[in-house]
Amino acid sequence: MVQYIAPPLDLSFAALSDATRRGIIDLLGHGDASITSLADAFQMTLTGMKKHVQVLERAGxxxxxxVGRVRTCRLGKRGLKAEAEWIEAHRKLFEARFDALDEIINEIQQGGSDEGAV
Amino acid sequence: MVQYIAPPLDLSFAALSDATRRGIIDLLGHGDASITSLADAFQMTLTGMKKHVQVLERAGxxxxxxVGRVRTCRLGKRGLKAEAEWIEAHRKLFEARFDALDEIINEIQQGGSDEGAV
DNA sequence: ACAACACTGAACTATATGGTTCAGTATATA
DNA sequence: TATATACTGAACCATATAGTTCAGTGTTGT
Known part of the structure; x- marks a missing residue:
């Protein structure tokens, strides 16, 4: 069994940081597509589109x-699980942080000037 | 009322594509921090850390x-809502795509010639 | 055989990233 | 007042991105 090294979040978040590439994912969500059809859809040269697809491929x-002269692109099995997990975990951190701040604000408003050192 | 143009997903995903910056968010999730303390935590020059913080700031x-000579960094109120929403919506697209593939595979298998090509 | 098609690779442009050093400025502290 | 601290800005470096053009290669259709 060949060990598959999961592309780190670096690659997938970088891949998602471009609107064209997010659009490609969007489009592939509704059906597979060739490089040519993607290039048409995004008004871009074949070469340019190929580079975008390569970035998405590297990210998994x-x-x-x-097949023949056509390269067909489809969504990878890996999906967006790892990314969703990171985002969700940290969303909780963000919220916890604001809850902590709210507490401090409440304490200050109570009148107690005790250091809100969080 | 000043119109706040939401930084597009481009900026936030790009910000999240670097492990150091994800680490900064992690750290700020547990408490605010100065540029200096972040630079120490990630073994980096002040100037380097400042750039990372700027990227995170631009992304909101x-x-x-x-205050005084210390710049304190904290998580932005904006949170990761928009990012979570994009990821979740597209996670569903990924899964729908695989369900569609499974159906096709089933149909092929019904017909006998079982190429396990997935 | 030959033309059209789909892709590929090299090379080039402009800009951004991730990092550094070095030389400041402004603030706190002894 | 002098010194240390905390940051800031400019300049530089190597690499990556986002795109192009141009010149191929290999495949399909007539």
Missing amino acids: LVVTQK | LVVTQK
């Missing part, structure tokens, strides 16, 4: 397969 | 405030 978000 | 993920 898209897989491609060449 | 972190806010800073300078």
Whole structure:
């Protein structure tokens, strides 16, 4: 069994940081597509589109397969699980932080000038 | 009322694509911090850390405030809502896509020639 | 055989990132 | 007042991105 090194979040978040690439994922969500059709859809040269697809591929978000002269792109099995998990975990941190702040504000408003050192 | 243009997902995903910056968010989730303390934590020059914080600030993920000579960084109120929403919506697309594939595979298998090509 | 098609690779541009050093400015402290 | 602290800005470096053009290669259709 070949060990699959999961592309780190670096690659997937970087891949998602471009609107064209998010659009590609969007489009592939509704059906597989060739490089040419993607290039048409986003008004871009074939070469330019190929680079975007490569970025998505490196991130594991898209897989491609060449049959004859056509390379077909589809969403990767990996999905967005790891990314969703990171975001959710940290969303909780954000909220916890604001709850802590609210407490401090409440304490200050109570009138007690005790150091709100959080 | 000043119109606040929400930083697009481009900026936040790009901000999250670096492990150091994800680490900063992690750290700020447990308490506010100065540039110096962050630079220490990540073994980096002050100037380098300041750039990271600026990237996070532009993305709206972190806010800073300078008091005296110390700039304190904390998590931004904006949170990760928009990012979570994008990820979740597209996670569903990924899964729907695989369900569609499974159906096709089932159909093929009904017909006999079982190419396990997935 | 030959033209059209789909992709690929190299090379080039402009800009951004991730980091540094070095030289400041402003603030706190002894 | 002098010194240390905390940050800031400019300049530099190497690499990556986002895009292009141009010149191929290999495949399909007539």
